[in-house]
Amino acid sequence: MTEQRGHLLDEAAFLELAVDRGTDAVAEALARPLALCAANAATLVYVDFSLVHHWRPHGVMRTILEDASENRGIQVQDLRPDPAPIEGGVFDPVKHFRRWQRRQSSEAQATRSQAKQEVAAVLSQLPEGSGRWKAAADELNARGVTTATGRHWTADGVRKTYVRLDAGGG
Known part of the structure; x- marks a missing residue:
């Protein structure tokens, strides 16, 4: 620079x-x-x-x-x-993000499992009926809980996670 x-x-x-x-x-x-x-x-x-x-x-x-x-x-x-000299070494952005991707992939299963547990806990406190998915998403977001990919929850995301939980037995 x-x-x-x-x-x-x-x-x-x-x-x-x-x-x-x-x-x-x-x-x-x-x-x-x-x-x-x-x-x-x-x-x-x-x-x-x-x-x-x-x-x-x-x-x-x-x-x-x-x-x-x-x-x-x-x-x-x-x-x-392209690789660039930074702080006395060479930073290769492609290699850096490939390492990040491998690490993220290895941690993804634990992250998904944690997200499913959070969804199950919130849903267990909410009554069945209209607005349940949105209420769960709002509660998860208020608690600072993110999806397995690090994003905010939506009603549809909560519903899909619940379907996967229900299909997989938790």
Whole structure:
């Protein structure tokens, strides 16, 4: 960054938990950096992993960045995730996130199990009937409990988890 006579205003990391599709959850990660870029006439620089390994581009992110460029006057620059010298070593983003993915996969079963237990506990305290799934989702979110993929609960997500619990015997 200093070689380019730039100044880093902010840094945000966003990684989709499901590698096969991009979601609108990226909007939250981009909000602060985009606001800083707009306020400081700065360029948003991002690492685009779809440029290597033929990964699917993140359509939602691209739409947000195109809108920022076209309608908010923010310059946007994508970078390849090539290895780079950082703090006396070499940081390889692709290797880093592959390690992260392996770790996440190994922890996923425990995370899913914990989410199912939380759903079962909340549902056991709620009466059957209309609005039960939404009430459970609201309660889980109020407690700070996230889904197995780290997202907020929805009524549909609670219902689907319950169906899986019921089908699997808990």
